Amino acid sequence: MTVVITGASRGIGAGLAAHYQSAGHEVIGTGRSAAAQLQLDVNQPASHKAMAEALGDRVVDLLVCNAGVYLDKGHDLDSGYGADLWAQSFATNVTGVFLSIQALMPHLRRAKAGKIAIISSQMASDNRAPGGSYIYRSSKAAALNLGLNLAKDLKPEGIAVGIYHPGWVQTDMGGDAADITTDEAVNGLAARFDALSLETTGCFETWDGRAHPY
Numbered sequence: 001m002t003v004v005i006t007g008a009s010r011g012i013g014a015g016l017a018a019h020y021q022s023a024g025h026e027v028i029g030t031g032r033s034a035a036a037q038l039q040l041d042v043n044q045p046a047s048h049k050a051m052a053e054a055l056g057d058r059v060v061d062l063l064v065c066n067a068g069v070y071l072d073k074g075h076d077l078d079s080g081y082g083a084d085l086w087a088q089s090f091a092t093n094v095t096g097v098f099l100s101i102q103a104l105m106p107h108l109r110r111a112k113a114g115k116i117a118i119i120s121s122q123m124a125s126d127n128r129a130p131g132g133s134y135i136y137r138s139s140k141a142a143a144l145n146l147g148l149n150l151a152k153d154l155k156p157e158g159i160a161v162g163i164y165h166p167g168w169v170q171t172d173m174g175g176d177a178a179d180i181t182t183d184e185a186v187n188g189l190a191a192r193f194d195a196l197s198l199e200t201t202g203c204f205e206t207w208d209g210r211a212h213p214y
Contacts, residue, residue, distance in 0.1 A: 002026045007067030015186035042067045042096030048103035060107035064117045065097040072135040093139035114159040117193050118147040122165040127213040151202035160201040167207040
């Protein structure tokens with residue numbers, strides 16, 4: 001199996017890359033730095049085109065859209081949430097997801113049963129709206145909506161799409177006080193990706209297999 005993971009330089013993305021490599025799969029991890037296995041700035045359409053060209057005629061069995069940012073943590077309503085942060089966040093968390101999928105559609109179509117996993121968040125859910133983090137919540141809700149609609153359109157092509165809450169994870173983004181370790185999140189997410197099928201396409205699930213309310 002060939003797995004492409006965006007945002008694989010650290011955190012959950014790096015953990016997923018290591019997990020699939022240890023299982024003997026071919027893993028192509030992307031990142032913005034020169035040290036990344038395959039350079040990809042998800043905000044730049046030209047970068048997506050270059051990624052697709054670099055993959056040539058390879059088959060992609062699983063695309064994990066993991067790259068994301070949380071730029072408005074701790075902002076206050078009176079003085080925070082600048083317009084530039086809205087633009088940057090949606091460019092990465094929503095447009096970047098779409099462009100990654102769009103660029104790799106030919107590669108996913110070559111797979112017998114291609115899969116797309118979109119890392120969203122429980123913060124995308126209408127059932128978890130305690131206030132604050134308006135930009136991050138909105139962008140992750142948009143990513144969820146994008147995944148649901150792609151699942152509908154891609155099902156006839158045999159490509160399944162799942163949307164996932166990775167848990168509150170002890171990463172740079174989640175912080176040391178988070179609930180679960182990266183290993184716990186990675187193992188849970190990998191199990192969810194394995195279970196994803198055309199029968200479950202369009203699912204919104206937690207890392208540990210629970211259906212998450214929209």
